[in-house]
Amino acid sequence: MSVIRNEVRRATYLDSIVLMRMSREVAALSGVEQAGLIMGTPANKEILREAGILGPAGEQAESGDLILALRARDAAAAEAALVEARRLLDRPSALGAAAVADAPRSLRAAFRELPDANLALISVPGEFAAAEGRKALDLGLHAMIFSDNVPLADEAALKREARTRNLMVMGPDCGTAIIAGVPLAFANVVPRGDIGIIGASGTGIQEISCLIARAGRGVSHAIGTGGRDLKAEVGAMTTLMAIDALEADAGTKHIVLVSKPPAAEVARRVLDRIAESAKPFTVCFIGASNLALPRNARAAATLKAAAELALGRPLADRAVPRPLRARGPYVRGLFAGGTLCSEAQVVFAAAGIPVSSNVPVPGAAALNGAPTGHALIDLGDDEYTRGRPHPMIEPAVRDAPLAAALADVNVGVVLIDVVLGHGAHLDPAGHLAQAIGARREGALVVASVTGTDADPQARRDQVEKLEAAGVLVADSNADAAALALAAVGSAHARERGAAAQ
């Protein structure tokens, strides 16, 4: 017989998103039939009363109190759920207290605590990041600046200063690096190996390093440069220093460079530096064409191609499990990774298929207003993430556009990326599977999963969850884009035929 339990926390204020997450977590616990976590206002007590989960304790709550109300299948399940709910409710304050007790308040204090450190990871509001970067340089530390919104002039000045001290500034807006096997910020657990990566793109580094790892090889270092390092104003200062560093590193045999297409004069400078190197390079300027490369470098159009050139062999493609026939003529891509979105556009462009995007690569159209036709959207772009978590951290950011795409009869395939690793959500596939639900018809969902089995989320488990939800999982993001195109091919032809009549 069902059991109702209420717990009231006096004068407790939690952030709305935290409340929503906790509410979902409690509702998903074994044996819990219904749960709610809301402020104890008279109107909310009506909601709980109407839902049949308001007990005597909840009735006594006041407007500033937080009510946890749940109905479970039996007393044991209710008690277990309450224990877990209490743990969740205690966690924010416990974490806060720990942070206050343990965290040094300045770089200098942190350096005193860890005097052997040689790198500072800086994540502060953009307007203060350059100042913190200078403090790191003053302490003789390389800097990885995670913060974005740093003025371009500050970035250039900081990098000039670093170069005079023979220190490297990764970033600003550097989301991914792997230094000597240590993943920093958003990075995956990949084995050490002899392939070095230099990237102005976080998810670009992640996809390439994971494809290399899943092919049985490893990464010596992956050095993030920040998205604007190859702009004319910055002049590739970090990229050039990273080439120097990897060239001097005996453990690095092959170097992959991945970025958006750079400014022409900067590209020349970088390619001239590559030409001086004794090591082989793979250059992946996503969306660029007609690159005149030196003899020791080869161009890769996609991240997958970059991994293959670095590995020296093609990656195996998994067979498609069944003949694909999409109901609608268009692909709607909903990406968490900006470079993964760019790579998919390159795949479309290579197939001669017009595509639009909010982050268009050369040859793609800019997306204005509601998506129509083939549209590939980077949900991690500033316009979607200002004041909100990034979709790699909070997969619910993708829920609304996903629901809209699934409901759109013109959409034959929804193309998504799932990015795993440190910093990313702990179960993005589980969330997606729930959002997609048990559907028997409608748009196909095609996904790629950037990650490894050694990641905290274990790629194998994430793929299983997606496949159980009917999602087609490709081996790489490029393969997923190609699969999506193949699936809508026949529907697209039908649509064009109908339009021609």
Place this chain on the structure above:
Amino acid sequence: MSLALDRSAHVAVPVLRAGVIAREFCRRGGGAEVAAVFERSFYLRSGEEFICIGEPAIGNGPTTLIIAARVAELGPRQGQRAFVSNRRIAIGDLTLELGRCQTWRAPPWPALPSPAVLRIACADIGRRACGESPPDSIARAVFTAEDTPLAHLARPRVACFEAWLRGRCLLDAPLSRGMTGQEQVASAVSSLVGLGPGLTPSGDDFLMGALAALDALGQTNMRAVLAQAVVAAAGRTSPLSASLLRAAGAGHVGENLHLMVGALAAGDADAAIAQAARMGHTSGWDALTGAVVTLSGDPSRTTLDDGSLAADNYRG
């Protein structure tokens, strides 16, 4: 290595911007308490008043102080005592310096487009709410037929509120039967205040959106009546949300809400939805729903309440 020296060191952080209510809170001075701590902001409470202290990314607001530091590094703790003066706020070994802070005020509302453009924008948002609004938002209660406990309670209350807006009693809305306009709005408002999930319950956000929309429309009389009802009912919600309702009643809303309602009032549904999606979990869509419900009627009719503003505010 011990960190004792660093922990005892005094940390002074400049306040960059202060909303008008937050500035007044500091001018009054006195004791306060850290009432809540979030990732990028924390709240001070003194009596019934709350002010938010946060990083630039949270956006300006009437009850907000924007500081030049990361909250996580300052480490405020719930329950800590604070001493507030016109020049600084002291919390343990942390001092927030107010000497150079600028006062933030919301900019003027944009000129309104033609009623037809406004209606199209509102209808567009209503359609898109079905797929894009959070499932537990009040938008689902208003724009869809979904039957959740929140929707079941919210729907007739919003209908009663709409009936008041349109200047007539909705005979089939049980709560409005036989009431005068002022009774009707007081009843609808008091039943919406404190309703729904979130730190600021959905009904509160809905009403803040409605107040901002009436302000954008130049409907000073209706706004004043609604504000009176909202302030009178503020005791029915959490004390923190009540302080925001009182600020909205006094004509002050936060920058994010102002941008969203401003986009809607300019007829730009895409921008309004994008802004809504950035605000909390359901707060943005809840407030947008309140604004859409308020703006989606015939604006030329609603301006009868304050006809002199119609010519000034409408273009086309």
